[in-house]
Amino acid sequence: MTHADVVLVETASGVRTLTLNRPDRLNAANDELLYALTDALEAAGADTDVRVVVITGAGRGFCAGQDLGGVSGRNMSFTEHLNATYNPLIRTIRMLDKPVITAVNGVAAGAGASLALAGDIRLWAQSARLIEVFSTIALIPDSGSTWFLPRLVGYHRAFELMALAEPVLAEEGLRAGLCERVYPDETFLADVQAYAERLAARPANALALTKRALNFALTSTLDAALDQEAALQQLAGDHPEHAEGVAAFKEKRAPDFRRPR
Structure with a gap:
């Protein structure tokens, strides 16, 4: 798949929507998707017609984290992989001089959870769930999760979520401050666009x-x-x-x- 295939780009009313497009894998991230998303964010930052950026997922998932099939057997260390892919992506989101909305339309697991938390505004569908799944395969949370999550829910709850890999459902996520709004699944994309257009009208x-x-x-x-x-x-x-x-x-x-x- 090409850059254009794995991240769909659409602009309307000053809102640039970037849709992760590997729905058959719940948008699990491979190198192509991570590079494409970083490039698309940089392009949005440089486009004066774009005032707000939305990141969401195609199908029934936001991002299921790393596609393990894409890294197994590679001659690359964990550190090298993170420094080449996820870390530049998260830094780009945080340094972009435009609001970034992460619109979580389904599962956000592992590095997908980190991506969901990295937005300036987090909007969740009713079916959304966030899972810090790393400990299930005996890894530590990465891609910014150890920075974002304890600042939102405190050290102790963050540790529990990371240690037990417990899913956080939409209503709990709203109460815990992991998202700013929860919208019905059937109107989610329209609600996100309306919210983003409100933000685009601000200075x-x-x-x-x-x-x-x-x-x-x-x-x-x-x-x-x-x-x-x-x-x-x-x-x-x-x-x-x-x-x-x-x-x-x-x-x-x-x-x-x-x-x-």
Whole structure:
């Protein structure tokens, strides 16, 4: 399969949807899919018409994790494989200057769970379930799970989920803060698109700087975060979006952040 086959790309109303397309394998990841998704994210980041990126899966799964058949027998260490595939992908999501929505339409297992957690916004279908399945084959969670999950649910619950490989269903995921919304399966794609379009109508530069500030603050001191906020606020204040927001407030109208005045 080619890049175009394993990750489907569609753009509508400023929303770039990237669909993992190995439905017969529950979108289990092989090298081709991981490289294609990273390339598609970078292309979305460079496209000024794209304001929000959605990652979802074809068929009944989001991503079942690593396709073990794709790595068995290869002369490559675990470290080399992660550094060549998953780690660049997760870094690309986190460093992209646009909101990334992970739209989890079914099972998200192993590295697929890590991918699901890496989004700025996580939207789940009612049938979604997240499983940190690594311990089942005597491996540790990777692709960012050890960073994302304890920050969301705390160390102890994260360890339990990783040690026992217990599935988290949609309603529990919502209560635990693993996702922001749960939508019915039958309307999931339409609900995700509507949510993404709401996000696309927000000020793109301000959201990019907000993402940058949050990423920085997660691993900084308060003093460093305050300094970073001050520097980034200047960039936000100097952007035409800010002038449009102020003008709209004064004129008692809705701001048009897609074409700032």
